[in-house]
Structure formats: structure tokens, C-alpha cells
Amino acid sequence: MNKLGIVVPCYNEEEVLGMTSEALRAVLDDLISKGKIASDSFIMFVNDGSKDRTWELIEEQHRLYKDKCIGIKLARNVGHQYALTAGLLTAKDMCDVTISIDADLQDDVATIEDMIDKYYEGCQIVYGVRKERKTDSFFKRTTAQGFYKLMAAMGVKTVYNHADYRLMSKRALEEFAKYSEYNLFLRGMVPLIGFKTDCVYYDRKERAAGESKYPLKKMLALAFDGISSFSTKPITMILSIGFFIIFLSIIAAVYALVSYGMGRVVPGWTSLILSLWFLGGLQLLAIGLVGQYIGKIYSEVKRRPRYAIEKILEQGDDVK
Secondary structure, three states: OOOEEEEEEEOOOOOOHHHHHHHHHHHHHHHHHOOOOOOOOEEEEEEOOOOOOHHHHHHHHHHHOOOOEEEEEEOOOOOHHHHHHHHHHHHOOOOOEEEEOOOOOOOOOOHHHHHHHHHHOOOOEEEEEEOOOOOOOHHHHHHHHHHHHHHHHOOOOOOOOEEEEEEEEHHHHHHHOOOOOOOOOHHHHHHHHOOOEEEEEEOOOOOOOOOOOOOHHHHHHHHHHHHHHHOOHHHHHHHHHHHHHHHHHHHHHHHHHHHHHOOOOOOOHHHHHHHHHHHHHHHHHHHHHHHHHHHHHHHHHHOOOOOOEEEEEOOOOOOO
């Protein structure tokens, strides 16, 4: 019987954490009664430097359900991707298979059983994929679909309409642990692992309580991290634009010489200034883009720890 660990990253989730714990405990009990997972399977809540009572509630859940609910307290807020990685790499040595899911209960927990079934069929990674985006606003649906299409155009391999709701076996996590880069984009990293994979499909629900922890600003930052961490195409595009502008400049120079020879002298002050502004903006854009890549290299070569774990509540431990 394989031991399951459900990893739940949490940031300011006091309004929903109790409901999340109840829902996931019900899933564990059901799978245990069906003989699909070991009786000592658990839920691991990862507190990502929350400013509310999230950690106190995790301790309370652990006090009430010592064998079912365990917790990790990170020393500071490091962001969703790092918090999830901390949970996965910690759970790797505690169980045979993990499932990561957000605390907001938007991902359908009933799909966990389907993931386990796929795992027993030999899949090392199983992706939870949304069937559609009817519950999203027009803006969010359009930008999300544009994000996946942009990632594909940039050569980044991702699973369409998949976030971070996935099953990973111990074997897959051992391979994932070898990816030591500082700039994390798990949706692009996990497909690089290989092994046999599959997808399960579900309808995403409304958030049970609280507010979304991924506003537009964070979504844009995640998109840029994904592109810049897995593709150099933006730099290639800037180079191509540079060549194109040089080509246009040659044409403009030929046109200016012909006009001068024919005695048609055009003042051209406005076009000159606009050209300078355009080229100046393009140069700043190119320098900034290259600077972002250099900044990522700078972060990588320092090899600083991605996170620090302040406290771990393990199965059977007493909360002090």
C-alpha cells in the first residue's frame, strides 16, 4: 500500500484552511477505506510566511489530527513556487507519492482518486487540467489563454490549462530534486522530468473563501519568470528587430539620397525626432531585457538557499 502526502502551500489562508483540511481529510479517509492508499497518509500544510492566523490554525489542525495533518513553517514569505517546492522536497522522504493542491478549494478534490488510479496504472506524474474556463471573467480567461499560447510560442513546454495541481511519485520527485536552479517555474520544470505522464480533467470551482493570492501583477511576474527561465527567444527577437530596423534605415538612406538628387529636400525634423525616440526606446527595451537575464544569472551563481524551514510538525508530534 502506497503512502500519500497531499502538499498544500498556504499564504494568509485563515478563512479557508479549516474547510480545506476537512475536505482533504474526507478524501484521505475515503481512499484509505477503499484500500488505495496507506492508513498513515497525510496532509502537509506549508505556511509561506503568512501574516494572519494561518500557522496557528495549522497547529490546531495538527493538535486535533496528529496523524493526518502535519505542517511546515517557512522562516519568511518566499512565494508560491518556493513554498510548494519546500513542501514537495520535504514530503519526498515521508511518502511514496505526493499530490500538490492550493488551499482555496478551487481544484476539485474528488479528482485525487482519479490521479491515484492513474498512478497505479504506471504514471509517475499526473496533471490536473481544467476542462474549461467558464467561471473566469473575460479578462482573466483571455489573458490566461494568451499566457499558454505565448509560452508555447517561446518554446516552453507546459500543459495547457494546468496550474500546480498534480501528482508526482517519489521517483519523479527524486529527479525533480536534481533541478537546483534558483528561478523556479514548476509548470515548465515538471514536464522536463519525463517518465510516463497522464492528465485528469475537472471543472474548477469558485474560491471557497478569502481573496485570490494571484492578482494580475503576480500573474505577469510568473509569466515573465516562465519565459525568461526556459527560453532565450526574447533576446533572439530583439536581435531580429535590430536587423529589421537596420534594413529600414538603409532604405530610408537611399530614399533620402534620391530625394536630395532630385532637389526635393524635405525638412524632416518630426520624422527625425520620432525615429530617435523609437530607436532610443528600443535600445532601452533591449538593454532592460538583457539585464533581466543577467539578473537571473546573478541570482543563480550566488547559490543562496531558496527557502528556510523554521519548524516542522511531523506525524504524532505534540504541538508545544
